[in-house]
Amino acid sequence: MARKNPVEPVLEDLLYQALQTEQGGIRIYTQAIACALNDDLRHEWQEYLEETTRHEQVITGVIEALGLDPAAQTPGRRVVAGIGDALVAAMEQAQASATPEAAELVAAECVVLAETKDHSNWELIGHVAQNAPAAVANILRPAFEDVEEDEDHHLYHTRGWMRELWIQALGYPAALPPPEEVKKVETAIGASRAEQAREEYIGRKRKQ
Numbered sequence: 001m002a003r004k005n006p007v008e009p010v011l012e013d014l015l016y017q018a019l020q021t022e023q024g025g026i027r028i029y030t031q032a033i034a035c036a037l038n039d040d041l042r043h044e045w046q047e048y049l050e051e052t053t054r055h056e057q058v059i060t061g062v063i064e065a066l067g068l069d070p071a072a073q074t075p076g077r078r079v080v081a082g083i084g085d086a087l088v089a090a091m092e093q094a095q096a097s098a099t100p101e102a103a104e105l106v107a108a109e110c111v112v113l114a115e116t117k118d119h120s121n122w123e124l125i126g127h128v129a130q131n132a133p134a135a136v137a138n139i140l141r142p143a144f145e146d147v148e149e150d151e152d153h154h155l156y157h158t159r160g161w162m163r164e165l166w167i168q169a170l171g172y173p174a175a176l177p178p179p180e181e182v183k184k185v186e187t188a189i190g191a192s193r194a195e196q197a198r199e200e201y202i203g204r205k206r207k208q
Contacts, residue, residue, distance in 0.1 A: 007066050007136065011128060015063050016077040018121040019070060021114070022056035024084025028114045031091045035107035037100055040177045041161055045111070048158075051150045058143050065139045080117070087114055105169060108162035115155040122151050149186060156191040157181045163195070173202045 007015075029049035036042035063070045087110040094106035122144060129140035160178030168174035179194040 007068065011132075011136075012068060013074045013076045014121065014124055014128075015059065015066070015068070016072065016074045017080045018118075018125065019056065019059045019063060020077045020080040020084070021118045021121055022052055022059055024081065024087070025052040025114055025118060026056065027088050028084060028091075028110060031088050032107040032111050035091055035095060035100075035103045037104045038161075038165075038176065040181075041104075041108075044157065044161075044177075044181065048111075048150075048154050051147075051154070055147050055150065058146055062139055062143045066136070083117070084114070101169060105162070105165050108158060108165055111158045112155070112162050115151070115158060119151050119155045122147060152186040153184075156185050156188070159191065160194065164198075175202050 026049065029045055029052055033042055033045050033049065036045060060070045091103065091107050091110055094103040098106070125140055126144040126148065129137050129144050131137075132140065157178070157180045160180030161176075164174040164176050164178045168176065175198045179198050179200075180191050183190065183194050183197075185191045185194050
């Protein structure tokens with residue numbers, strides 16, 4: 001069957017990896033929520049699960065609009081699926097053999113690992129949307145703009161949670177919820193500034 005739009009093999013593989021990342025993310029967030037002890041973190045991950053479910057629908061629509069089969073497998077997609085399986089298994093193992101606090105930490109680390117890949121996928125899709133021929137760009141651009149802000153939140157906010165949960169586990173004062181969440185950061189620069197301001201947030205909590 002002729003494709004509606006020409007898609008280079010590497011871009012095709014990226015799109016399938018992006019779809020698999022979102023599908024794996026649904027399972028990862030479902031398991032992470034089961035590991036969460038902090039109510040704020042659990043609520044945030046529940047929101048991210050809903051958004052990830054929508055992102056899976058968005059990237060599926062992109063693939064179909066480009067005349068591709070969402071069920072098709074590529075070597076890259078299989079690797080991404082294996083990584084997702086491993087992250088879910090790691091959380092299950094932590095729940096079975098570690099303390100609840102340690103399992104929550106493992107869950108935060110797994111989410112950060114998954115969201116790092118997810119964020120990278122969408123950054124690359126955004127780059128292609130800016131540079132590809134109109135037939136492809138006009139399909140990719142709306143999808144990228146639809147999910148970009150969500151993906152920034154998922155990565156930068158959960159990275160803050162992971163850091164503060166580790167600091168708490170080490171016995172030091174932690175800024176929970178993390179400043180990345182409080183300040184609603186959406187960029188790497190914003191996340192860096194929020195991290196640098198964490199002592200200020202801890203000081204405020206001590207005065208309350």
